[in-house]
Amino acid sequence: MTRSDTVALEAPTAMPMDTSRWTNKRRDFLRMMGYGAGAAALGPMLMACGSSNSATQAETLRAQLVADEAFWTNVQNMFTLNPAKTFMNIGTAGSMPKQTLDLFDTENRKKAAESGNGYSNLLDLRKLAAPGFGVDPDELAFSANTSSGMCHAILGIPWQAGDVVVTTNHEHGGGLTPLNIAKDRYGIEISMIPMPVGNNQTAATYQNLFDERIRSLKAAGKRVRAVMWSSPTYKTGTLLPIAEIMQVVKQHELISIVDGAHLPGMMDYNYGELGMDFMSGAGHKWQCGPGSTGILIMRNKIRASNPLPLPKWYPVHTSSYSTRERTTNGTETFDIAASVTSCGSVHTPMFQALVNACQLWDSIGRKKIETYDLTLSAYLKEKVVERWGIGALYSPKDDPKLCCALTSWNPFRNPADVMDSVKSAAFVSRLQAEYPQGLIIRNSGFEVIGAANQHYAMRVSTHVWHDANDIDALVNAMWDLSGKMA
Structure with missing residues (x-):
């Protein structure tokens, strides 16, 4: 989409x-x-x-x-x-583009001159970046990079022993590492689908692979809880089809976690319409922002694109925590993205520069x-x-x-x-x-x-x-x- x-x-x-x-x-x-x-x-x-x-x-x-x-x-x-x-x-x-570099330099010098702090959830910046990704500011968090965002997404879910996460054998360590932590800490199971490669594939090929694996696990009495996949896979550049896999996810009422390291700045995706629960992407790759920046999309309201209840999730690295239950309709209860973005004093010039690059992309x-x-x-x-x-x-x-x-x-x-x-x-x-x-x-x-x-x-x-x-x-x-x- x-x-x-x-x-x-x-x-x-x-x-x-x-x-x-x-x-x-x-x-x-x-x-x-x-x-x-x-x-x-x-x-x-x-x-x-x-x-x-x-x-x-x-x-x-x-x-x-x-x-x-x-x-x-x-x-x-x-x-x-x-x-x-x-x-x-x-x-x-x-x-980074020249204008982004210039802004980064200016804001760094301003921060040094004024002895500025970074205690903020950067809502003003998130408001500027969110429209370009088709979500609201409460659904767009700034992270350190894709791996950081994947840790936030995966380790914030209250897993139970025996939960199964379906994924592929072509995943990046940024997603596999928190999965393995959850395996050792909570007792989840990881089920990997071997990925076919080359030109003799269609979107239906991958959609069917996920559906068949989930059905097979369920038939064996397994409790499938979530699906995690890379789109695209960093190994072969295969863009596992988000819309088609999301059809499978919704049919089986599962949590959806996308390693989208390469999506921001490359693909023009409306994440609100795609409806995944989590998408972690890089700010420093195709989006051409500074290093140590990432974009984490977190579904925080019910839309037609995904009518499933929002998954329970807890922040794991934050200075912001709300005990309120998340919404059951189309209006957010609280700003969940703030809990990822706000953790002590962040280096604000990095994210000012990232948003500058995002706005440049929007203008082009x-x-x-x-x-x-x-x-x-x-x-x-x-x-x-x-x-x-x-x-x-x-x-x-x-x-x-x-x-x-x-x-x-x-x-x-x-x-x-x-x-x-x-x-x-x-x-x-x-x-x-x-x-x-x-x-x-x-x-x-x-x-x-x-x-x-x-x-x-x-x-x-x-x-x-x-x-x-x-x-x-x-x-x-x-x-x-x-x-x-x-």
């Missing part, structure tokens, strides 16, 4: 285009596409999906990216990234950013298919409900080399060291059904400071390096 975007920047066709640094080949491509003579604006990635001709599909996606290039050049100029490197690991860390248009990120990723996937074949992809490409801006694949000419962790790490290092673009990506290890050992694939993040040329350079360099390492 997405909202319509709000583009406060000028429309791309109204912006002057700086072509001084472009190659002749690039200018020829623009002339071929008719840029400036009625070329279509950037269209959704979905328009190109489903074609069996990956070369044609790639050309279509590239044309969409080029058609809006002037707009994104203006966006790219908002950042201070080192031009000697190409940063394609936003899934680990983003970069979250839908526009999502569309651009996904189109870059779709173009990358098609280029991967052209060089390595569709079997090399661990990320889905043809079901748009499963696609995000993380792309994972096996780059090795000998496919079995993907199980060599040392060789995989060397690939990442050499890609940055031996190619002039200074390409920075990461690898990730994960289980593959039927494989004897973990696979260590390459994972690439495509975001607002990239363009089609960056992807072309990446694919060419990775293809060249895979030949050298064959």
